[in-house]
Amino acid sequence: MREVLTACTADCPGTCSIIAQVEDERIVKLRGNPEHEITSGFICKNTKNYLKERFYSDRRILHPLKKEDGEWVQVSWDEALNMAASKIRNACENYGSQSILYYQGYGARTALRIINRRFFNLLGGVSTLYGSICGGTGQAGQEMDMGVRISHDPIDHLNSNVILVWGRNPAVTDIHLWKIIIQARRRGAKLVVVDPVNTETARRADIHLQPVPGSDSFLAIAIAKIILKEGFFDEEFINKNTEYFKDYQELLNDYSLNELSQIIDIPLEELYELVRLFAVNHPSSIILGWGLQRYSQGHLTFRLIDALAAITGNIGKSGGGVSHGFDEYGYFSHEYALDDQSPNQRKLSIPVVGEEILQVQYPPIKLLFVTAGNPLAMLANSSKVKKAFESVDDVIMVDHFLNDTADVANLFLPATSFLEDEDLVGSYGHNWISPINPVTKPCGEARSELQIFQELAVQLGFGEEMAGSPREWLGKLAEPIIHEGISLEELLKKPYRFPSAPVTPFIDGKFETESGKFEFPTELDFENLRKLNEKLGLNNEFNLRLLSVSPRDWIGSEIPDKEHGMGVLEVQVHPKVLKEKDIEDCEEVWLESRQGKLLVKVKENDGLRTDYVLTHRGGWRKYNKCVNILTPDLVSDQGNGAPYYETFVRLKRII
Ligand SMILES: Nc1nc2c(c(=O)[nH]1)N[C@H]1C(S)=C(S)[C@@H](COP(=O)(O)OP(=O)(O)OC[C@H]3O[C@@H](n4cnc5c(=O)[nH]c(N)nc54)[C@H](O)[C@@H]3O)O[C@H]1N2
Ligand SMILES: Nc1nc2c(c(=O)[nH]1)N[C@H]1C(S)=C(S)[C@@H](COP(=O)(O)OP(=O)(O)OC[C@H]3O[C@@H](n4cnc5c(=O)[nH]c(N)nc54)[C@H](O)[C@@H]3O)O[C@H]1N2
Ligand SMILES: [Mo]
DSSP: OEEEEEEOOSSSSOOOEEEEEEETTEEEEEEEOSSOTTTTTOOOHHHHTHIIIIITOTTSOOSOEEEETTEEEEOOHHHHHHHHHHHHHHHHHHHOGGGEEEEEOSSOOOTTHHHHHHHHHHTTOOEEEESOSSSHHHHHHHHHHHSSOOOOOGGGGGGOSEEEEESOOHHHHOHHHHHHHHHHHHTTOEEEEEOSSOOHHHHTOSEEEOOOTTOHHHHHHHHHHHHHHHTOSOHHHHHHHEEOHHHHHHHHHTSOHHHHHHHHTOOHHHHHHHHHHHTTSSSEEEEEOSGGGOSTTHHHHHHHHHHHHHHTTOTTSTTOSEEOOOOTTTTSOOGGGTGGGOSOOEEEEGGGHHHHHHHOOSSOOOEEEEESOOHHHHSSSHHHHHHHHHHSSEEEEEESSOOGGGGGOSEEEEBOOTTTOOEEEOOSSSSEEEEEOOOSSOSTTOBOHHHHHHHHHHHHTOHHHHOOOHHHHHHHHTHHHHTTTOOHHHHTTSOEEOTTSOSSTTTTSOOSSTTSSEEOOOOOOOHHHHHHHHHHTTTTTOOEEEEEEOOSSOBTTBOOGGGTTOSSEEEEEOHHHHHHHTOOTTOEEEEEOSSOEEEEEEEEOTTSOSSEEEEESOOOGGGTOOGGGTSOOOOOSSTTOOOTTOOEEEEEEOO
C-alpha cells in the first residue's frame, strides 16, 4: 500500500488536506491529513464517500462524448478536440471571439484554473463573467466598511468570549470551523446564533434568535440602539478608528425599538439578553454566512453587522472581528492569465447570465464553454437559463458527470480530479494552501483542464504560449508564496499557511478605505427593497419566502448516486402553515412562485417560523428537484450577487 498527499477541491471552505491510500493502483481510502492546523485529520462524509459516489462511480464519464440526434455518442479525443477547435474557430471567424462565453463554475477552484483564462485571452479575448452567485453581496458590504473582506484566522476564535454566528451553519457547511467553535465553547465561550431556521448549529447555541428572514438589517439596528443606549460602546475606538459615526447614529434614530422588534418579530428582552452577552464580554467575534447575503440588500445587512463590531471596539482585537470568508485565489499570481493584455473582452453578469445571453448583440453569444459548473441547476430562474443555453449554437462542457447542463451541451470533455492532477489550492475558509498530487493515473481517458486547453491551443495556433508542465505553471502562479520563502518543492510536499496572512486583521487600526478608517453606512434605502418584495409577490398570494440552503449530504449540485431520481423534492414548513391550507404532513403538493412550479413533498417542522418554506439547493431539473425553477433572476443592489432568497412562494393542493 502507498499513500499520497492531496487536497479536496470541492466547493467548501474546508479545502481539506487529505491522504489517499492506494492498493494495486486502486485508491481504497481517503483520510484527513493530521498535519494541517485547521482541517486537522478529519474529513466530511462527502469526501469520505467521494471514491464510491463520484470517483469510481459508474455514472462518471471517462470518454469524450458528442451529441448526435439528441443522444450522447462516444468519440475519440482527436475527434472531440477537432470538433471543439473548429467550433471555436468558426465562432471567432464568423462573429468575433466575444461570441464565446467562458463560464467557470465553482466546482474546483484550483491554481491552474488561472491558466484557463490565459487560453481565452490568447484566443483574442472572449466574454466572461462578473459578479458572483456565492459571496459577492456580503463581500461588497465589507469592502465598503473596511476596504477589504478579510477574516480572522479561524484559530483566533479560540480567544473569543462570545461567538456570534449570524446566517451561517458551520455544523453542516464548515465542519472544521465548527470544531473550533465547539472547542471555544468548552473553554467557556458563549455561542449565539442568528438564523430563522433551527439549524444544527443553532441547536447547540446558548442563545438562538430566529428573526423574520431578510430582516437582519433591522435586527442589527436594534442591537446597535441598545448598545448605545446602555453605554456598552467603545468611545475610544469610535473616535480614533472610525468615520461617519454621527451619520450612522442618525440613521438609527429613524426607528424605535418597538417598531424594530415588530419588524424582526423578536421580543426586546431577547435582544437585551444578546447585547448583555455580546457587548460586555469582550472579545466577541462575529462569523457571517452566505445565507445572510442572498438578499437584494445583503450588503447593508453586512455593513450594519460590521458596525456592531466597530461600536463595541471588537475590530482589530484578537478574539474579535467580523469574519466571513477568505480569497482562495488571493495567494496566486494572476499575471499569467493575461487579463490585461487582451483588449477584446466583454463581461456578462453571472446572476442574470441567462437574460444577458438572450439580450447581448454585436456579437451575440454563439458558443458556451463551461468548466466545473452546473449553471442549469444552480443559477436562478433555471428555465430562462435553459432557454438561453439552448439559443446558442454550441455548448462545450468539461466535467465528470452528465449534469443538467449536459442536457443542453453538444460536446462533453471528461476531466480529471484532485486524485489525478498536480495542482495547488487555496481556501475560502482559512489561510492555508494545499498541494494536489496525482494519486493514480487518470481514470479512463479523462484529461486535465490544463492539458485540454493546451491541446486546443496547439490546434488554434498558439500552442507555444500555453505550453508548460503543471509544475512549471505552478512555479509561476505560486510566485507570491515562493516570495514569502516557501519553495515550490516544499509547497508540493505539505500544506502551508500563507506566512503574511494576518491572524487578527486591522490590528494596527488601519483600514483600506478612502479615509483609512472603518466607515459606517451613511444612508439606508429600504424603499427599493420594499418595492422589490411587493413586485415579487410578498403580501399577497405568494406570501412565504423560499429558503434553499446548503445540505449536509452533498456539495453544490454534486448529488450522490443514491439520491438521484428518488421521490420528489422535500420541503419543510411549520405545521401551522399546513393547517391553514388544509395540507397533511408528507402530502405532495405544488410549490409555486411567479417563475414556475414544482411538485414537492411537505414535511412539518415546528422548529421553523411560519413565514417561509425551507428546502435544500442543488437538486437537478431532470429529476424534478431543481429549486431554481422557482427563484427569480435578480442582481443584488451591491456586489453583483445573486439574491436567491428574494423568492416568494405558495403551497397548493393537487386537486
Ligand atoms: N455539506 C455542504 N457544505 C457546503 C456546501 C454544500 O452544498 N454542502 N456548500 C458550500 C458553499 S458553496 C457555500 S457558499 C457555503 C455556505 O455556507 P453557509 O453560509 O453556512 O450555508 P447556507 O446553508 O448557504 O446558509 C447559512 C444559513 O443562512 C440562513 N439564512 C437564510 N436566510 C437568512 C436570514 O435572512 N437571516 C439569517 N440570519 N440567516 C438566514 C439559513 O437558514 C442557513 O442556515 O457552504 C459550503 N459548504
Ligand atoms: N437556489 C439556490 N441556488 C444557489 C445557491 C443557493 O443558496 N440557493 N447557492 C449558490 C452558491 S453559494 C454556489 S457556490 C453555486 C454553485 O454553483 P455551481 O458552481 O454551478 O455548482 P456546482 O454544483 O458546485 O457545480 C460543480 C460542477 O463541477 C464539477 N466538478 C467537480 N470537480 C471538478 C473538477 O475537478 N473538474 C471539472 N471540470 N469539474 C468538476 C461537478 O461535477 C459539478 O457538475 O450555486 C448557487 N446556487
Ligand atoms: Mo457558494
